Amino acid sequence: MLEVNSIAPDFCAPNQDDVEICLRDIKGSWIVLYFYPRDNTPGCTTEACDFTASMPEFDDLDATILGVSPDTPAKHRNFIEKQNLNITLLADVEKKMCEDYGVWQLKKFMGRESMGVVRTTFIINPKGEIAAVWEKVSVRKKKKVNGETIEILHVNEVKEKLQELQTK
Numbered sequence: 296m297l298e299v300n301s302i303a304p305d306f307c308a309p310n311q312d313d314v315e316i317c318l319r320d321i322k323g324s325w326i327v328l329y330f331y332p333r334d335n336t337p338g339c340t341t342e343a344c345d346f347t348a349s350m351p352e353f354d355d356l357d358a359t360i361l362g363v364s365p366d367t368p369a370k371h372r373n374f375i376e377k378q379n380l381n382i383t384l385l386a387d388v389e390k391k392m393c394e395d396y397g398v399w400q401l402k403k404f405m406g407r408e409s410m411g412v413v414r415t416t417f418i419i420n421p422k423g424e425i426a427a428v429w430e431k432v433s434v435r436k437k438k439k440v441n442g443e444t445i446e447i448l449h450v451n452e453v454k455e456k457l458q459e460l461q462t463k
Contacts, residue, residue, distance in 0.1 A: 296415070299426065301425050304395035311375050316383065316385055324359055327359070328363065329414075330363045330398040334370050342414070356454070362384045364386075365387050396415070427457075433449065
């Protein structure tokens with residue numbers, strides 16, 4: 296897994312419209328790069344919808360949001376249309392980005408082991424460095440505060456960290 300202050304690995308991958316997106320072309324701005332296992336699954340849908348709902352706030356922070364999974368551009372297009380998403384999804388069919396970013400790992404589910412994407416989010420700064428990392432992301436988690444249960448959205452954690460990083 297990549298660490299904060301390390302250089303973000305270069306990438307080029309097709310988006311949902313089969314247009315190649317490369318780090319070299321968007322470097323110089325803030326990038327939220329999140330990896331997720333598969334389109335049209337409950338957690339992945341919630342995460343994509345949360346990022347879509349927060350797009351205006353990320354736009355205000357001059358940040359580009361990119362979701363990455365091993366799905367094909369056609370599957371991404373279907374996912375975007377089905378869920379009314381307005382984020383860019385990159386197709387990492389060969390899992391090169393997943394491997395380069397250290398998110399393609401051995402996972403255990405119901406006693407079975409298999410290789411898969413561990414849900415992970417990176418913030419890349421304008422210099423192309425990893426500025427923040429969230430591993431094994433819970434898209435929404437419950438937390439007790441003063442005896443009351445509140446829901447914490449991962450997208451809000453990312454937004455708050457991005458705001459903090461931009462004020463440094």
